[in-house]
Amino acid sequence: MECPPQTFEGLKLGESTNHLLAAFADAIGKEYVLSTDEDKEPYLTDWGKRFKGNALAILRPINTSEVAAIVNVCKRHRVPIVPQGGNTGLCGGATPDASGQAVVICLRRLNQIQALDLENATITVGAGAILKDVQNAAILQNRLFPLSLAAEGSCTIGGNLATNAGGVQVLRYGNMRDLTLGLEVVTANGEIWNGLRGLRKDNTGYSLKDLFIGSEGTLGIITAATLKVFPLPITKVTVLVKVNDVASSIALLQQVQKVCSADLTAFELISSRAIELVADRFILAQQLLQDQADWIVLIELSSMESEEKIRLDLQNLLMDAMNSNLVIDGIVADSIQQSKAMWGIRETIPEAQLQLGNVIKHDISLPISELSDFIQTTNARLKESWPDIEIIVFGHVGDGNLHYNIVGINLEVSALLENRRGQINQLVHDQVYLHNGSFSAEHGIGQTKVTELSERKSFVEMALMKAIKKSLDPLCIMNPNKVVLREPD
Numbered sequence: 001m002e003c004p005p006q007t008f009e010g011l012k013l014g015e016s017t018n019h020l021l022a023a024f025a026d027a028i029g030k031e032y033v034l035s036t037d038e039d040k041e042p043y044l045t046d047w048g049k050r051f052k053g054n055a056l057a058i059l060r061p062i063n064t065s066e067v068a069a070i071v072n073v074c075k076r077h078r079v080p081i082v083p084q085g086g087n088t089g090l091c092g093g094a095t096p097d098a099s100g101q102a103v104v105i106c107l108r109r110l111n112q113i114q115a116l117d118l119e120n121a122t123i124t125v126g127a128g129a130i131l132k133d134v135q136n137a138a139i140l141q142n143r144l145f146p147l148s149l150a151a152e153g154s155c156t157i158g159g160n161l162a163t164n165a166g167g168v169q170v171l172r173y174g175n176m177r178d179l180t181l182g183l184e185v186v187t188a189n190g191e192i193w194n195g196l197r198g199l200r201k202d203n204t205g206y207s208l209k210d211l212f213i214g215s216e217g218t219l220g221i222i223t224a225a226t227l228k229v230f231p232l233p234i235t236k237v238t239v240l241v242k243v244n245d246v247a248s249s250i251a252l253l254q255q256v257q258k259v260c261s262a263d264l265t266a267f268e269l270i271s272s273r274a275i276e277l278v279a280d281r282f283i284l285a286q287q288l289l290q291d292q293a294d295w296i297v298l299i300e301l302s303s304m305e306s307e308e309k310i311r312l313d314l315q316n317l318l319m320d321a322m323n324s325n326l327v328i329d330g331i332v333a334d335s336i337q338q339s340k341a342m343w344g345i346r347e348t349i350p351e352a353q354l355q356l357g358n359v360i361k362h363d364i365s366l367p368i369s370e371l372s373d374f375i376q377t378t379n380a381r382l383k384e385s386w387p388d389i390e391i392i393v394f395g396h397v398g399d400g401n402l403h404y405n406i407v408g409i410n411l412e413v414s415a416l417l418e419n420r421r422g423q424i425n426q427l428v429h430d431q432v433y434l435h436n437g438s439f440s441a442e443h444g445i446g447q448t449k450v451t452e453l454s455e456r457k458s459f460v461e462m463a464l465m466k467a468i469k470k471s472l473d474p475l476c477i478m479n480p481n482k483v484v485l486r487e488p489d
Contacts, residue, residue, distance in 0.1 A: 017056065020077060024059055024103070027069035032109075034058040043084060043104050044096065048361075051092035051447055054100035055082070062109045064184060064192055064223040070105060071221065072190035079103055080480050083217035085128065085159030088151040090361065091446030093163070093216045093482050102480075107158050110223055113137045122181060122198040124226045127158025134227075143229040146173040150347045158222050163444035164214035168266045168346075171398035172302075173230070175442065176213060182226035183209045188219070188473040196226045211468065216444050217479040219472045233302035236265075237310050238339040240284075241318065241330035242293035246372040248326045249297050249397060253368070255326070259317050260301055263310065267398030268298040268346055274394045275345065277352035284331070284341050293328050297397075298346055300339075349394055353405060357414025359392075360406040360421055362428050366437035368400045375402075378431040382406065385427065386420065388413045401441040404428065429456070445483045454485060 024033045034040055035057045045052045056079065061067045074081050080102035084094040096102040110126035113134065117123075118141060125134050131152040138145040147160060149167035159165075161183070166175040173179065182197040185208075195209055212220055243249050249269050256264055272294050279285045288296055303310050314332065321327040333339040353359045366374055379391055388409050395402035406424055408414030417424075429439040433456065445453050454462055462484075469476075469484045 016077075020073065020079065021057060023073045024057060024070060027073060028059060028061045028066045032060040032062075034060070040104075043087065043106060046090075046092045046095040047088050048090055048092075051095040053096035053098050053102075055096045055102050055104045056100060058104045058106055060106045060109055064110070064186060067105065067107070067110075067186045067221055067223055068190050068192050070103070071186050071188070074103065074477055075188070075190050075475065078475055078477060080477050081105055081217075081221070082479055083107060083158070083162070083221050085156030085162070086130070086151065086154045088155040089159060089163065089446060090363070090443045091440075091448040093444050093446030093479070094159070095447065097481070105221065107221070107223070108156065110158075111156075114224065116141055116143070116229070117198060118143070120198050121229050122226050123229050124182075124196055124198075124224065125157055127156060127161070127221075127223050127225065129157045131155050131157060131160060138229045139232065142232045144232045145179075145227060145229050147176065147179060150350060157225055157227075161213050161222050161225060162216045163442065166396065166399070166401060166442035168268060168396060170396060170401070171267055172265045177210060179228050180209060180213060180225055181228060183212055183222055184224035185212050185220040185222050188475065188478045192223075193220075196224060198226045211472075214444070216446060216483050218469060218483045219478060221478075231304065234304055235307045235310050236300060236302045236339065237307065237314055238298070238300045238333040238342050239314060239318070239330055240288065240342050240345075241297050241299065241321075242288065242291070242328040243295045243297055243326065244328065245294060246375050246397075249295055250368060250371060252297060252321055252326045253398060255321060256299060256317060260310075260313060263301040263303040263305070264299070264398070265302045266298065266300040267396075269393070269395060269397035269402075270296045270298065270346060270349070271391075271393040272296065273390060274349045274392050277355070277392070278345055278348045281348060281352075282341055282345050284338070285345050287331070291329065298342060346394070349392075350403070353392060353407065356407040357411045358407070358417045359414075360417055360424050362404040362406075362425070362432075362439070363401070363441050363443040364404055364428070364432050364437055364439055365399070365401045365441035366432065366435050368397070370435040370437065371397060371400065371402070374431060374435045374437070375404075378404070378428060381427060381431065382424070386424070389417075389424075400437075425452075447482060450482060450485060453483070 040058050043058045082096045082102050082104045084104050084106050108128040110128035112126045114124040135145050146169045160176050164176050182195045184196050185193045275285050318330050389406050392405045432439050465484050
């Protein structure tokens with residue numbers, strides 16, 4: 001059941017707002033308590049413009065102590081809390097509801113790069129640090145922080161942790177859970193847990209950090225993290241190849257893993273329809289479309305070996321793949337600029353979809369062995385039911401994560417898609433589970449999928465999740481009705 005509307009306990013209705021705003025001002029400074037409609041507006045709508053809420057105030061603390069002070073005020077008066085980072089999420093997880101009872105705690109001022117330990121290969125940063133800034137801080141010390149995704153110029157580490165973000169290099173380095181050694185968290189009780197330990201082995205009880213990673217602020221507020229960094233590769237080689245079908249791309253993946261497993265960083269699958277969306281922006285995309293091929297694969301190798309050796313290995317591999325009819329043709333980047341153009345094609349697709357109108361997006365994961373059958377079967381079933389749609393597919397096929405998106409054949413049809421969203425989602429997600437997959441891979445649950453999660457998860461799984469929520473957030477003030485729907489005591 002949903003958490004019911006919260007009330008400000010111990011306060012008269014007329015004076016409750018002013019009393020709370022004054023308490024927040026005492027905690028963090030009046031100038032960092034935004035309460036006018038104009039000041040609140042930028043924080044109230046999600047990136048995809050699907051959810052718009054309201055808030056009592058937007059609070060902008062600068063450190064963990066201030067976050068804890070805010071939580072203690074909210075705990076005393078049962079004020080709901082919505083943590084927010086870069087506000088780039090795709091499931092409404094950082095957007096308040098329409099009641100105006102919640103406060104949004106914007107963590108962007110907690111943006112410090114606190115420490116970079118070269119000997120221990122770790123970097124400790126505040127939750128508000130922009131992902132790109134963390135990448136750059138590592139590069140300045142000849143190190144790599146490998147999380148990479150399209151929103152890296154504006155998303156924050158706290159948001160990446162809250163959704164257990166993946167991105168394009170999961171195949172080699174893993175997602176945020178794999179990249180995190182320690183956390184600092186403000187609990188729903190207003191206490192600070194300092195778990196910023198840069199240890200790769202710490203077998204002293206439950207792994208608390210793994211509870212908070214991926215919990216979308218429903219159990220506590222992550223304020224800092226100790227993350228892994230890696231030696232900066234000296235060589236990167238990027239290639240785009242054309243293949244006839246998904247099965248060929250999977251066979252190619254196996255071949256690349258066999259020959260270049262330690263160096264394989266990314267393996268992205270892109271449908272030709274997705275390439276068409278960006279053809280007017282990239283000459284390279286136009287070249288890819290000249291000879292008919294249904295699918296394009298983007299491969300990147302990064303290594304400590306010489307560029308000459310990596311290029312030779314890759315060229316020999318692609319020649320073998322062409323001889324065995326796995327690959328139709330390919331382009332190996334011959335400069336940094338061309339490599340950036342190849343990645344530009346991939347990273348521009350999500351934005352380019354918007355020109356088609358309303359997009360019904362699916363962030364799904366499947367066993368790699370099921371990808372080909374899933375796409376063929378689901379495409380056919382969707383077209384049978386709704387012939388006036390088209391399907392745009394791209395994603396991180398190396399780890400089984402697809403972005404499987406539905407649009408209308410024209411803007412008029414796309415405008416009507418919202419009325420079909422529930423039916424389309426159910427068909428796609430039913431197919432996902434028939435193929436032993438998950439309907440949420442890296443975007444989180446938020447508001448978009450919270451009801452469906454309770455339907456897809458087993459009774460035992462949901463009972464365990466609710467028990468954790470009840471234990472850590474008994475008042476149900478931490479991002480209520482996101483991830484887990486629960487009625488407080």
